[in-house]
Amino acid sequence: MMYNIDLVIVGGGPAGLMAANTAAEAGAKVLLLERDGHLGGQLVKQTHKFFGSEKQHASMRGIDISTMLGERLDAFDGRVTVWTNATAIGFYEDGVITVDHDGVYKKVKPERVVVATGASEKFLSFPNNDLPGIYGAGAVQTMMNVYGIRPGHRVLMIGAGNIGLIVSYQLMQAGVSVAAIVEGLPHIGGYAVHACKVRRAGVPILTSHTILRADGTESVESATIARIDRSWNVIPGTKKTIDCDVICISVGLTPLAELLWQAGCEMRYIPSLGGSVPLRNDCLETTVKGVYVAGDVTGIEEASAAMVEGHLAGLEAAASLGFKSDNYDAERKDCMDQLAALRSGPTAEKIRSGLACAESR
Amino acid sequence: MLINTGVPTREQLDRLLPSPERRARGPYAMVECFQEIPCNPCSTACPFDAILPMKDINEIPAIDLDRCTGCGICAGVCPGLAIFIIDESKKDGTATVTIPYEFRPLPEKGETVNAVNREGDVIGDATVTRVLASKRTKTPLITVEVPAELVHDVRFISLIDEQSFSDDTSSESQKSPVSHETAPKTDDEDEIIICRCEGLTLRVIRDLIREGYTTVDEIKRISRAGMGPCQARTCGPLIAAEIARMTGQQVAEIQPSAHRAPVKPLPIEFFLGGDSE
Numbered sequence A: 001m002m003y004n005i006d007l008v009i010v011g012g013g014p015a016g017l018m019a020a021n022t023a024a025e026a027g028a029k030v031l032l033l034e035r036d037g038h039l040g041g042q043l044v045k046q047t048h049k050f051f052g053s054e055k056q057h058a059s060m061r062g063i064d065i066s067t068m069l070g071e072r073l074d075a076f077d078g079r080v081t082v083w084t085n086a087t088a089i090g091f092y093e094d095g096v097i098t099v100d101h102d103g104v105y106k107k108v109k110p111e112r113v114v115v116a117t118g119a120s121e122k123f124l125s126f127p128n129n130d131l132p133g134i135y136g137a138g139a140v141q142t143m144m145n146v147y148g149i150r151p152g153h154r155v156l157m158i159g160a161g162n163i164g165l166i167v168s169y170q171l172m173q174a175g176v177s178v179a180a181i182v183e184g185l186p187h188i189g190g191y192a193v194h195a196c197k198v199r200r201a202g203v204p205i206l207t208s209h210t211i212l213r214a215d216g217t218e219s220v221e222s223a224t225i226a227r228i229d230r231s232w233n234v235i236p237g238t239k240k241t242i243d244c245d246v247i248c249i250s251v252g253l254t255p256l257a258e259l260l261w262q263a264g265c266e267m268r269y270i271p272s273l274g275g276s277v278p279l280r281n282d283c284l285e286t287t288v289k290g291v292y293v294a295g296d297v298t299g300i301e302e303a304s305a306a307m308v309e310g311h312l313a314g315l316e317a318a319a320s321l322g323f324k325s326d327n328y329d330a331e332r333k334d335c336m337d338q339l340a341a342l343r344s345g346p347t348a349e350k351i352r353s354g355l356a357c358a359e360s361r
Numbered sequence B: 001m002l003i004n005t006g007v008p009t010r011e012q013l014d015r016l017l018p019s020p021e022r023r024a025r026g027p028y029a030m031v032e033c034f035q036e037i038p039c040n041p042c043s044t045a046c047p048f049d050a051i052l053p054m055k056d057i058n059e060i061p062a063i064d065l066d067r068c069t070g071c072g073i074c075a076g077v078c079p080g081l082a083i084f085i086i087d088e089s090k091k092d093g094t095a096t097v098t099i100p101y102e103f104r105p106l107p108e109k110g111e112t113v114n115a116v117n118r119e120g121d122v123i124g125d126a127t128v129t130r131v132l133a134s135k136r137t138k139t140p141l142i143t144v145e146v147p148a149e150l151v152h153d154v155r156f157i158s159l160i161d162e163q164s165f166s167d168d169t170s171s172e173s174q175k176s177p178v179s180h181e182t183a184p185k186t187d188d189e190d191e192i193i194i195c196r197c198e199g200l201t202l203r204v205i206r207d208l209i210r211e212g213y214t215t216v217d218e219i220k221r222i223s224r225a226g227m228g229p230c231q232a233r234t235c236g237p238l239i240a241a242e243i244a245r246m247t248g249q250q251v252a253e254i255q256p257s258a259h260r261a262p263v264k265p266l267p268i269e270f271f272l273g274g275d276s277e
């Protein structure tokens, strides 16, 4: 059978959860699809306190924000349906979304869609990069913080962005030692306060370094790193072998935009946003009418921005169906102001320049 | 520099230091947050308005030390764990520093622990004088007593039986950022796996590009790269970057592979089933 509904939201991370809350609040009937068995997206794994301001729940831990947003949905009983273990597997030209819901094939035909599928991790090529013990940082976080499994004893982290720094910190909290954080750029990409936190806990941060290879018979036993110049050429005489049983790769995320490609949305490759992103207008509507986007799928940012974008997309999708709340104008302006504030600092310079290229028309 | 090493410079720290009179008077907060980031809980949490309100959320926090009582509330909420409470008012050659410490086990009051500096090196002993484990922030605040001359260096503790694993970290600063996508060249093509699902090495991919297959889709059709469980999420960007490198193009110019449903491999019986509620 075909399920007909006002609004389908694909992805139950911070962006999708906020979109569901806002659209349901305005009066729309919402179906939220989440491929995992639980809601929250990346937030479920974030045991550290968040940045931002009170409006984006700064200083709360990601996991607590996720629980709070999930619980809010209960207030709209009847208007919000949540399917977990539900992967949207196809998005067709006629607007039908196909779903694998707990192994059952379902078809949904919504009036509007918010795609909030988040991102996937980038990988690196180096010799023996298929040895057991080499993980993406997201996988390590899932193992530790969702399933309580330590990935190993001694980790070499590749990448000193916020994720590399935070996952290193969380590894130490789990009692795993971190041999070093290796970063190809001459500077640390993540926030300085995160870097200070891992430095004083004894982890060296080796900027202008890269991994040359992994070695081991059955699984990772060591990694070779070296200093590089600005063109990524290895500086002779700087090779160093680091004993480790885990190599954790944290070299960035890329938007998980397959459904948008399938729907025929116009996409543009914007390196500073992490890869190919959908062009959209200031209502977060893509070039395909009725298809809205929010969160990391629009470009890699933070949960704080993802929540505000989710709010905006939910508001606009509902409004376009005639569910316009009394304070629509005020809410819209508030979202715009929050996004502008979050993106106004020097650390967001790349994001600002990327976003300027992602506007449709 | 801080952004090369993760350690603030002496000058940055010296600028935070209060006047000698203020230091002698009683506890105060050292807000070691030197970068404009979108964050403001310290300023909204201070009950005495000592951390000045921020007009723009990216502002670097500014503190009015005459209003600061050293209560430590800001140190508990700061997501960067960047605030420390210093008390140099005792005249007995010791001073205390309060450190946000999110590790288990927690030390106990009276316990001797290693005093660790911003580089992660053990620089002496410290005695724990207070352990404040707030249920609300879940960031325990540990106050330790150290020799007064070390109080501006001690920023972490480790329990005595744990080893510290610091290493050489010097790193000269270099300009012109290069993205990770320009991975270094290597001669070890046979050992580098590009498509994990189908077990394809860099050599296979490079040979195909040399033969003239220069879109991700062409390579996918001839080699099955990207047709496994991950559906090109891992190898797609690596192949695009390799094509760009070998053909002298920008990654943006490389045609990405077509994205077709389903987004993950499923057995055919799945589609035959369907729900008939």
Ligand SMILES: Cc1cc2nc3c(=O)[nH]c(=O)nc-3n(C[C@H](O)[C@H](O)[C@H](O)COP(=O)(O)OP(=O)(O)OC[C@H]3O[C@@H](n4cnc5c(N)ncnc54)[C@H](O)[C@@H]3O)c2cc1C
Pocket: A010, A011, A012, A013, A014, A015, A016, A033, A034, A035, A036, A039, A040, A041, A042, A043, A046, A048, A049, A050, A051, A052, A086, A087, A088, A089, A116, A117, A118, A119, A138, A141, A162, A163, A164, A166, A167, A256, A294, A295, A296, A297, A301, A302, A303, A304, A305, A306, B263
């Ligand atoms: C280690 C780490 C630390 C971070 N720290 C911070 C921080 O301190 N502050 C901050 O603001 N941000 C932080 N972030 C970033 C933040 O987590 C992300 O920006 C945010 O989660 C993005 O939200 P999202 O809703 O767009 O995507 P996600 O959280 O990734 O959620 C997307 C959801 O969509 C689901 N999904 C994907 N495809 C499908 C499909 N086809 N069908 C159904 N469901 C699907 C996924 O399972 C997932 O649950 C951190 C991220 C990491 C990895």
Ligand code: SF4
Pocket: B028, B029, B045, B046, B047, B048, B049, B050, B051, B063, B067, B068, B069, B070, B071, B072, B073, B074, B075, B085
């Ligand atoms: S220590 Fe207390 S008074 Fe001082 S800045 Fe922090 S919260 Fe305010």
Ligand code: SF4
Pocket: A193, B031, B032, B033, B039, B040, B041, B042, B043, B061, B077, B078, B079, B080, B081, B082, B083
């Ligand atoms: S709360 Fe901490 S990290 Fe955030 S601005 Fe204040 S001092 Fe900096």
